[in-house]
Amino acid sequence: MTAYDEVIKAIEQGNTSFGPYGRAAASDESITNGEKELGLSFPASYLWWLKHYDGGEIGSDTIYAIDADGMGKPDIVDFAVTRDDFVPGHVNRLYFGGNDDEMYYFDIASGLDENSEYKVYLFDHLAQTDELYADSFADFLIKRINE
Known part of the structure; x- marks a missing residue:
């Protein structure tokens, strides 16, 4: 079992609306361009997700991906730069x-950890509070799907 098998299983069995596994949603070029535009590196598990799912x-x-084709899909880069x-x-x-009511974000300020991951936080718009939600994007997916 690979590190992402649990994520794949959760997505297949959970209340999700993602494209089928293996559909290369974001090209290496679009990912690199997005990282350059933002001036940062995406975390490892988010990179994996971008390459296997389509938002x-x-x-x-x-859940935002990269809208390289300009189809109007929610785009993590566009959301940040606007x-x-x-x-x-x-x-x-x-x-x-x-x-x-709430948004999830990568804590870029703390930097990537030893596994090339950012911590994921939950921002509650109404309470104006931030709460640590998961140690990685993969952990976020599993936790959020299973709630």
């Missing part, structure tokens, strides 16, 4: 999904 939803939460506080290379929070 989508977990319950009512939209924020008023965006400065390339100085992103502290990289939002990658959520809904009207």
Whole structure:
């Protein structure tokens, strides 16, 4: 069993709306261009996900990918660069999904850990609070799908 088998199983059995596994949603070129535009590196498990799924939803939460084809899909890069506080290379929070009440983000300010992962936080719009949610994007997927 690989490190991502549990993620694949959760996606297949959970309340998700993702493209089929193996569908290379984001090319290496589009990923590299996105990282350059943002001035950062995506975490390892998010990179894996970008290369095997095509964005989508977990319950009512939209999970952003990269809209390299300009089809209007929620795009992590577009969402970041359209924020008023965006400065390339100085992103502290990289939002990658959520809904009207809460958003999930990578804690860029703390840097990548030894596994090339960012911690994932949950930002509650109403309470204006941040809460550590998962140690990686893969852990986020498993936890969020199983809630």
